[in-house]
Amino acid sequence: MMITQLIFKRVAPHLRCGRWALVQTHLKQLMRTNSDLSEFRELFSMAKHIAIITGAGVSAESGVPTFRQAGGQWRTWKTQDLATPECFSRNPSRVWEFYHYRRELALNACPSAAHRAIAECEARLSKQGRSVVVITQNIDELHHQAGSKHVLEVHGNLFKTRCVSCGDVESNHKSPICPSLEGKGSPDPDVKDAPIPVKNLPRCDEKGCDGLLRPDVIWFGDFGLSHPY
Numbered sequence: 001m002m003i004t005q006l007i008f009k010r011v012a013p014h015l016r017c018g019r020w021a022l023v024q025t026h027l028k029q030l031m032r033t034n035s036d037l038s039e040f041r042e043l044f045s046m047a048k049h050i051a052i053i054t055g056a057g058v059s060a061e062s063g064v065p066t067f068r069q070a071g072g073q074w075r076t077w078k079t080q081d082l083a084t085p086e087c088f089s090r091n092p093s094r095v096w097e098f099y100h101y102r103r104e105l106a107l108n109a110c111p112s113a114a115h116r117a118i119a120e121c122e123a124r125l126s127k128q129g130r131s132v133v134v135i136t137q138n139i140d141e142l143h144h145q146a147g148s149k150h151v152l153e154v155h156g157n158l159f160k161t162r163c164v165s166c167g168d169v170e171s172n173h174k175s176p177i178c179p180s181l182e183g184k185g186s187p188d189p190d191v192k193d194a195p196i197p198v199k200n201l202p203r204c205d206e207k208g209c210d211g212l213l214r215p216d217v218i219w220f221g222d223f224g225l226s227h228p229y
């Protein structure tokens, strides 16, 4: 339900009625009745506004771990144990190690064949006056890297930070994001936490703020966030 609401909130202004609604209805009928790709191709060729929804699988092809499959852990924790406001409040150093690891992985990953095909689809159809929007749960920017222009990141972005004090959101592609995380974040279960003091974790650059930064991604239970830092 939460994901559905987010998708509608972020996507609704970008979609138009008419042809989109028509195709969506036809697709529902098509999915109910058969799996004939030729019918899909026919409907696709008629569509003027196309939404492509992607998830972790498309980035797994690029070597970005999903953390949701069997054995998908960082050290001894699952994502659900790390990606929460409560965990960040209790142990921001551990959570930043986890996200530093993910940022570095994503920075060194290349778009997969699927990312590239979607970007090529958008480029080709835009010349015909048709629009393509990518709605993704992925936070790794690989759709952007592949060349997609219209990307809605419903779970946020690894390369944006949000200040827990003033709320300022900034793009940030530094590697490492701060000196104290250099060489940290190994997923090896035998590696112990590096208890980095909060003052040495990423901090806000806004004048007079210096608040703690967090990744600007959606966490489990991430509504009505308030933070003591």
Ligand SMILES: [Zn+2]
Residues within 6 Å of the ligand: 163, 164, 165, 166, 167, 168, 204, 205, 206, 209, 210, 211
């Ligand atoms: Zn701030």
